[in-house]
Amino acid sequence: MTDHGADELSSRTGSPDGEDRAPEERSLLHQSLAVRELIDTEVSYLHVLQLCASDIRSHLQQLPQGDLDVLFSNIDDIIKVNSKLLHDLQETAAREEEQVQLIGSLFLEFQEELEQVYKVYCASYEQALLLVETYRKEPRLQGEIQDTIEAVLPQAGPSGLSFLLVIPLQRITKYPLLLQKILENTLPDASAYPVLQRATSALQDVVTNINEYKRRKEVASKYTKVEQLSLWERLARINTHTLSKKTTRLSQLLKQEAGLIPKTEDKEFDDLEESFHWVSLCVTELKNNVAAYLGNLEAFLRFRPQEYDLDIPGGPVVQYCYLARDLQLQAFPEFKQRLEALVWQPLCSLAKALAGPQNLIKKRLDKLLDFERVQEKLLEVGSMTYEEEAARHMYEALNSLLVAELPQFKQLAVRWLGQILCTFVTLQTDLAKQVLQRAEGSLAQLPHHHVSDPAFRKLVEDALGQTGHQLHSFQQNFEKVLPPPTTQPLLPGAERQVQALLSRYGPGKLYQVTSNISGSGTLDLTLPRGHIVALLQDKDTKGNSSRWLVDTGGHRGYVPAGKLELYHVVPREEELRGQAKPHSDSQRQTPEPTLALVPSVPAVTQVSATLTSFKPMSSPEVCIVEVICLRRVVGLRELQQLAQDHTAS
Amino acid sequence: MSWIPFKIGQPKKQIVPKTVERDFEREYGKLQQLEEQTKRLQKDMKKSTDADLAMSKSAVKISLDLLSNPLCEQDQDFLNMVTALDTAMKRMDAFNQEKVNQIQKTVIEPLKKFGSVFPSLNMAVKRREQALQDYRRLQAKVEKYEEKEKTGPVLAKLHQAREELRPVRDDFEAKNKQLLDEMPRFYSSRLDYFQPSFESLIRAQVVYYSEMHKIFGDLTQQLAQPGRPDEQRERENEARLSELRALSIVADD
Numbered sequence: 001m002t003d004h005g006a007d008e009l010s011s012r013t014g015s016p017d018g019e020d021r022a023p024e025e026r027s028l029l030h031q032s033l034a035v036r037e038l039i040d041t042e043v044s045y046l047h048v049l050q051l052c053a054s055d056i057r058s059h060l061q062q063l064p065q066g067d068l069d070v071l072f073s074n075i076d077d078i079i080k081v082n083s084k085l086l087h088d089l090q091e092t093a094a095r096e097e098e099q100v101q102l103i104g105s106l107f108l109e110f111q112e113e114l115e116q117v118y119k120v121y122c123a124s125y126e127q128a129l130l131l132v133e134t135y136r137k138e139p140r141l142q143g144e145i146q147d148t149i150e151a152v153l154p155q156a157g158p159s160g161l162s163f164l165l166v167i168p169l170q171r172i173t174k175y176p177l178l179l180q181k182i183l184e185n186t187l188p189d190a191s192a193y194p195v196l197q198r199a200t201s202a203l204q205d206v207v208t209n210i211n212e213y214k215r216r217k218e219v220a221s222k223y224t225k226v227e228q229l230s231l232w233e234r235l236a237r238i239n240t241h242t243l244s245k246k247t248t249r250l251s252q253l254l255k256q257e258a259g260l261i262p263k264t265e266d267k268e269f270d271d272l273e274e275s276f277h278w279v280s281l282c283v284t285e286l287k288n289n290v291a292a293y294l295g296n297l298e299a300f301l302r303f304r305p306q307e308y309d310l311d312i313p314g315g316p317v318v319q320y321c322y323l324a325r326d327l328q329l330q331a332f333p334e335f336k337q338r339l340e341a342l343v344w345q346p347l348c349s350l351a352k353a354l355a356g357p358q359n360l361i362k363k364r365l366d367k368l369l370d371f372e373r374v375q376e377k378l379l380e381v382g383s384m385t386y387e388e389e390a391a392r393h394m395y396e397a398l399n400s401l402l403v404a405e406l407p408q409f410k411q412l413a414v415r416w417l418g419q420i421l422c423t424f425v426t427l428q429t430d431l432a433k434q435v436l437q438r439a440e441g442s443l444a445q446l447p448h449h450h451v452s453d454p455a456f457r458k459l460v461e462d463a464l465g466q467t468g469h470q471l472h473s474f475q476q477n478f479e480k481v482l483p484p485p486t487t488q489p490l491l492p493g494a495e496r497q498v499q500a501l502l503s504r505y506g507p508g509k510l511y512q513v514t515s516n517i518s519g520s521g522t523l524d525l526t527l528p529r530g531h532i533v534a535l536l537q538d539k540d541t542k543g544n545s546s547r548w549l550v551d552t553g554g555h556r557g558y559v560p561a562g563k564l565e566l567y568h569v570v571p572r573e574e575e576l577r578g579q580a581k582p583h584s585d586s587q588r589q590t591p592e593p594t595l596a597l598v599p600s601v602p603a604v605t606q607v608s609a610t611l612t613s614f615k616p617m618s619s620p621e622v623c624i625v626e627v628i629c630l631r632r633v634v635g636l637r638e639l640q641q642l643a644q645d646h647t648a649s
Numbered sequence: 650m651s652w653i654p655f656k657i658g659q660p661k662k663q664i665v666p667k668t669v670e671r672d673f674e675r676e677y678g679k680l681q682q683l684e685e686q687t688k689r690l691q692k693d694m695k696k697s698t699d700a701d702l703a704m705s706k707s708a709v710k711i712s713l714d715l716l717s718n719p720l721c722e723q724d725q726d727f728l729n730m731v732t733a734l735d736t737a738m739k740r741m742d743a744f745n746q747e748k749v750n751q752i753q754k755t756v757i758e759p760l761k762k763f764g765s766v767f768p769s770l771n772m773a774v775k776r777r778e779q780a781l782q783d784y785r786r787l788q789a790k791v792e793k794y795e796e797k798e799k800t801g802p803v804l805a806k807l808h809q810a811r812e813e814l815r816p817v818r819d820d821f822e823a824k825n826k827q828l829l830d831e832m833p834r835f836y837s838s839r840l841d842y843f844q845p846s847f848e849s850l851i852r853a854q855v856v857y858y859s860e861m862h863k864i865f866g867d868l869t870q871q872l873a874q875p876g877r878p879d880e881q882r883e884r885e886n887e888a889r890l891s892e893l894r895a896l897s898i899v900a901d902d
Binding site: 216217219220275278279281282285286289290292293296297299300302303304305307308309310311312315316317319320323338341342345346349350353355356357359360401402405406408409412413414415416417418419420421422423424425426428429431432433435436439440442443446447448453456457459460463464467468470471474475477478479480481482483 | 711714766828
């Protein structure tokens with residue numbers, strides 16, 4: 001580097017020659033030399049930087065861009081800042097008397113920027129060195145790199161790349177030294193002195209901070225990796241050392257909880273931790289809730305009522321089907337996809353970012369417990385081992401790291417949360433707009449689109465009421481379609497049985513079997529269709545009202561109620577004859593047909609015609625038979641009427 | 650429907666003309682399909698509205714949980730935003746409930762009512778079929794006697810068979826006619842019946858989404874995050890993530 005020249009110069013002036021001059025003059029000379037040195041070295045430094053950034057970097061094309069980014073880091077930003085610094089430094093040269101003072105305030109001005117920009121460079125320096133090592137292992141690549149560098153900066157020497165990369169680090173640490181040299185040669189009562197002093201310590205702080213930052217990053221990277229170890233690896237980790245560490249920590253914690261030793265109260269940290277915990281909770285809950293919301297949205301999109309158009313060719317039904325199809329194929333899927341990309345994904349990333357701090361907080365507590373034990377030991381023994389010192393340092397490092405960065409984390413996280421929520425709201429608005437656009441289009445085509453909402457509601461209510469009645473009448477009409485007449489005649493001998501049942505139980509209790517019953521249980525009956533039974537009870541012992549207890553005249557048992565129909569007795573033929581006088585003569589001439597009991601009940605149509613003896617005769621008999629074999633609801637009057645009609649025909 | 654094993658056999662005469670049978674099948678077929686569709690529509694509509702309600706409830710939970718987080722006590726801006734969000738969600742949930750109620754009343758209930766007619770219809774068709782079977786059976790019986798040598802007892806039996814047949818035939822004819830009349834009427838009643846329901850359905854959506862647009866639109870304005878294209882939003886999310894990752898305490902993966 002070209003500051004050798006300036007050094008030589010100042011050392012030469014330190015020769016016996018200079019001792020002849022007045023001390024004040026000598027200081028002044030040294031001061032101006034130091035100032036010159038500062039500026040000159042800045043010039044050459046900047047020059048080298050620019051060569052690196054432009055010529056060398058652009059010629060190292062065989063390296064991937066990612067590598068170049070790591071190697072050269074933010075060298076462009078450094079160049080920007082230092083160019084400005086140099087420019088302002090050179091301007092101070094015009095103002096001779098105040099130059100030193102101006103330089104001092106200039107550095108104070110640039111303190112912040114310098115720290116920011118060199119911090120970043122230093123932090124990635126270690127990684128850059130690793131890369132350089134890997135290149136060194138490939139002789140061909142190494143040779144190419146070396147050639148490129150030598151062509152531009154021959155003074156880089158054999159260690160080429162690493163020589164160049166360390167230059168910014170060297171420079172930033174040089175500033176306090178350069179300023180110190182100027183300060184030493186400034187009279188304490190000079191007006192420039194205080195400023196210069198402040199500037200010197202400020203630049204010293206910058207260096208310290210940069211080192212601290214680097215150390216934190218190293219510490220953090222050791223612990224923030226959420227490690228996914230295999231079981232074997234986990235087991236291998238548990239050696240006696242870690243085991244003893246863990247048990248010691250546990251006992252320390254227990255001692256704390258039991259109140260045997262005072263907890264190191266750190267209110268500030270506890271508050272930060274609590275705050276972080278709330279942020280954590282907020283993010284996790286929100287993520288879960290959004291997941292639930294998305295799940296429900298998916299479920300909603302699975303159902304497609306619009307696929308059933310009830311074979312209605314036009315009108316509102318078709319309008320609805322189009323609308324629903326449209327929404328389901330476009331508007332809603334778009335909404336879902338945007339939700340996933342702009343709300344769900346960021347939430348997942350945010351949730352993942354929580355892991356690092358959580359780990360560190362846990363580690364800090366572990367180290368704190370270690371630290372406390374060390375404190376105890378210190379009190380007892382009066383000294384501590386190297387390992388114990390390390391524990392203390394580690395705890396302090398973690399603590400300061402967390403104290404510094406947790407507030408920032410919280411602030412950034414909350415800000416991001418806010419943005420995510422705003423996006424959620426905007427997506428809802430957009431969805432509503434989309435749906436409205438389409439739905440209003442459909443609405444305009446509806447017959448009652450001009451009707452106001454309350455009026456329409458009334459309209460629908462009325463319409464539904466009316467059509468409801470119509471439906472009811474349909475239902476009734478269908479129910480009027482009655483079971484077919486049973487043509488199963490009564491079995492011979494059944495008539496007597498029926499009479500017996502009738503006399504014992506009365507007319508209201510007789511039922512006829514409408515279809516074959518086959519009983520399954522011990523008390524269930526098996527009866528053919530047409531059989532007559534009398535009802536004993538309309539439910540069984542368990543209260544089941546679809547199973548009835550009946551008497552067949554011979555047996556008693558259970559039958560299904562659904563297979564029974566009420567069987568009504570109609571007055572016997574004699575009475576019939578008694579009232580249907582016009583036919584009495586013709587009837588007496590024929591052997592009395594033993595009439596079967598004719599059921600006649602409004603909801604029931606049954607026919608039973610048993611004629612024990614019958615001879616084909618002329619139509620009057622037929623007419624009687626017909627009269628008897630009626631299948632409709634009949635009153636005696638109708639019976640009369642029908643008989644009359646038939647005789648007439 | 651040959652669940653009655655005939656001892657006598659099928660009648661020779663085609664008692665029901667093919668055209669009549671075909672008409673009946675066609676009309677009944679249409680109604681059977683309508684029944685199926687009505688059932689499915691009702692089920693899907695119900696499931697859809699249930700999912701809709703669930704979605705709204707989970708949206709309310711989002712803001713409710715946020716509001717109960719102590720972060721709100723520390724950060725006034727956050728509290729304001731979350732409160733506004735919560736109000737909006739609750740209002741939307743109320744409107745959603747109203748929408749679902751309206752759908753329940755004007756679409757799902759009518760569907761149910763319409764569907765309840767079908768059991769009676771199916772029963773009536775079954776009874777007609779039973780009547781047809783009886784008719785067939787007795788017709789065959791009559792034909793059997795008609796073919797036999799006309800002796801006294803045969804004639805007697807024939808006469809009896811004819812007497813048995815007549816009421817059954819009349820019964821079947823009556824049922825057939827009734828159903829052939831009623832079925833098409835019932836089928837076409839669906840047009841008048843359902844149009845108001847679906848109109849109501851569309852209108853309910855318009856009402857709900859109008860409210861939603863207004864409420865969320867106002868909220869968007871209030872939160873001062875006006876329309877930005879999605880790519881921009883994605884870039885912002887990337888930026889936020891990078892900011893977080895720049896911190897040492899955040900893991901880089």
